[in-house]
Amino acid sequence: MFVFIALALRSKSKNQNPRRHFRRAGIAFVTGLALFFVTVAVTDEVEEPVDQTASADEDTEEVTEEATEEETAEESKEDAEEEEAEKEKEESIEAEKEASIEAAEREKEESIEAEKEASIEAKEESIEKAEAEKEKSIEEAEAKAEAEEEPVEEPVASKEGLIPVSLYRVVDGDTVNVIDDSGEELKLRLLLIDTPETVHPNKPVEPYGKEASARLTELLNAADQLYIEYDSGDKTDHYDRHLVYLYADDVSVHEVLLKEGLARVGYIYEQQRYLSEFRAAEQYAKDRQLGIWSIPGYVNEGGEGFNSEEPEAEPETTSEPATNETSPSEGNGETEYFQNCTELKKVYPDGVSSDHAAYQPKMDRDKDNWACE
Template identity: 60%
Template sequence: MLVLFLFLAFMCFVVSYLVFSFYLHAKYTDKEAYMEKGQLVDDKKTMLGAFIFCISFSIIFLLIITMVSSTVGMQDFWVAIVLYLLVSYITSLLTARQQKKKYQRNDFKRLNRNSLILLIITFIFFGVTDDSIETSSSESTAGEAVEQTEEVDEEETDQAAIEKEKKAEEKAAAEREKEAEAEKEKAEQEQAAKEQAAKEKAEKEKQERIAQEKKEKEQAEKEKAEKERLEKEKAEQEKAEKAKAEEEAKQSGLIPVTLYRVVDGDTVDVFDENGEVIKLRLLLIDTPETVHPRKPVEPFGPEASARLTELLNSGEQLSIEYDDGAKTDHYDRHLVYLYVGDTSVHEVLLEEGLARVGYIYEQQRYLDDFRAKEQIAKDQQIGIWSLPGYVNEAGEGFNSESETESTVENESSTSNNSQTSGSGEVNTAPGGVEFFNNCTELNAVYPDGVSSAHAAYQSKMDRDKDNWACEK
């Protein structure tokens, strides 16, 4: 309330200042009313009236507020009057200075003097009356103190009750907080126990896994060592068996060799004991062509090459055997019998219908055995014998597809138009041309064979197509 009171005192000053401003404005605007002998004159009565009006208005207004308000006392009233007069005096001085600067005259001298006198009187009066105000204030304060004491007692009683309730609430809150902390601590302990158990379990599983891995590793190493030992023993055994086979082969006339490559069903390249490559031509058998530069791949040629490759790669010791007579042909191929272990590859190919008996020269050590194996395939009509007329039984080699159909007719016409001599006499076809059924008959007359320019030359007897039939 005191702030409001001071604010109202300030508003009184503002109103007073507006009154003075209105007076000055009227004076200096309507100059004729205040002119005397051509100069402005000071209207003292009017200024004094305005001054008294403002002071009276402010004092009466503030006094009414002081009497009405229960929170504003006379001391506050006199303070407001003193402040009002002080501000008015300062404002009057500033206004007088501004007037003198602008009009070279001062109409506020008396007003400033009166304001200062009134301010001093009020200040003195305020000092004298302050003691009485304080005395009355003390009495009223004493009465109020009694009332306040009673009120304080009541308030203290209420405060005690409130504090008691507050303490009870605080105690309850502390207990709740303690219980919450206990529960939290218990939960943390349980969580820690779970984490510890999980950690111990993980550590145990890790140790078990490490132990298992170590055991598996030891087992794997043991198995590896055992495998290596068995492989070593097997290799040593194979080596011993191979050495034994080589020794037996040497004693039996067989020569050990190592496979280099399979050319076709009856031609093979091998390494000899010195590591040199030698070309082999298998004796007394003939297989369909697969790599001839001037002939297409013949039926059962690939099968014969594949079967020979399978036999030679079976892992057993390879060995060769020479027959009596020439050891090589004019291509420098070694004429041999080829064995895989104890098995003759010649007999296997003949018995399975992948080869025929052919190229019978002076090497005939196993001719009867080979014909017996060939007859098995003939009787079963398998392999090359499953195609009628495919095998050129009247000579060497095999007939092409165009020749297959006419083979029977050629053979019948040949038997009707030729005379066969078992003692090696020359057979004469119609027209006096020499004719031989096979290389055996031709070699009986021409031991070295015949060239393509000879009348007895037949392309079917030129197995290697070098324009020389039945060469040895």
């Protein structure tokens, strides 16, 4: 177009016809303009595939970028999920580890506690077993010692001289009623001992009298079998009481009462089989001031009985050990006087009754109308 314009201008400069000049210039302009559009059109057609390819490349790049971004996002998500899973796995492993440690510690503590309890139980069982074995050993040793000390004998009931009886009632500390095998009631007076009075009609209850009766009752009630034993000499006294030694099983109740200070040795006549043993038991209580020996002057050691009341005034006596005087109250008109029971027993070992010429009330301390029994 510029070329045609230049040619038009050139034509003008050569003084050509102006009309012709403008016609040529118009044709040149139109021709140039047409060529311009043709050129532009061709250029667009040529460049259009290139633009489509570029666009396709751009689209591909965009898709690729989007795919890459999606893949990156997915990879990030997967990485995050993997990290989360790894974290959860680690937490799970840690939790399992802690749980395992706690369980192991708990099991260990339980095991230690169980072992401790088992050890304590085993120790207690061992102690009990040792104690049982010790007791058994002691019992065996005692049984062996008894077997060595004493020959094997038949039961007490079959011993010669011992008669089985059953308890009927306890009167006082030295008097008991029993029933023999035939069903007969026997009133017993225990030999060689004397206990304080509790049932005497003319005397108050004396110290340790009730204790002696209670102890005798306890011994007799606790025994499986009672036995009586007679000594040489008379079997009964003037009250028809059987003069015996009494046993609760194989225990002498005489020795128990004497050793505990609830009785004294007394009324020593011809029956003296166990006098030395009884004296030893009495001395044991006396040395320790047990029972009746705990009261100074209570036991009448110069005679019989106990000093529970003021002694009666003794009548005047002659220097002769025995004299005869006439007394209208005596049937035979004679009366014998002795200074004390010791002197009287030299003549009358069993004592005398109230109707005897030698009887004196002062010598009948238990007021049973029998002096120095």
